[in-house]
Amino acid sequence: MSNSPFYKKGSGSKMGKGCADTAQGCIRKDGKGFKILNNKKGGVWRSGYATRKEALDQLKAMHAN
Numbered sequence: 001m002s003n004s005p006f007y008k009k010g011s012g013s014k015m016g017k018g019c020a021d022t023a024q025g026c027i028r029k030d031g032k033g034f035k036i037l038n039n040k041k042g043g044v045w046r047s048g049y050a051t052r053k054e055a056l057d058q059l060k061a062m063h064a065n
Helices: 052-064
Strands: 027-030 033-037 044-049
Touching: 027 052, 033 052, 044 052
Parallel strands: none
Antiparallel strands: 027 033, 033 044
């Protein structure tokens, strides 16, 4: 398990693992808005985005660094 405050274990530890290799990608809608799945370790990386665009902008910013 990661010690990152952004890593939250999902209902299944493999949830999200490999999502970048799928047509759907790693952004998913849930009851509270949108969340970004952890592509490498599984689970939820970050959640609570009101729109898909907000989540996508966050991913773009993270990859720009």
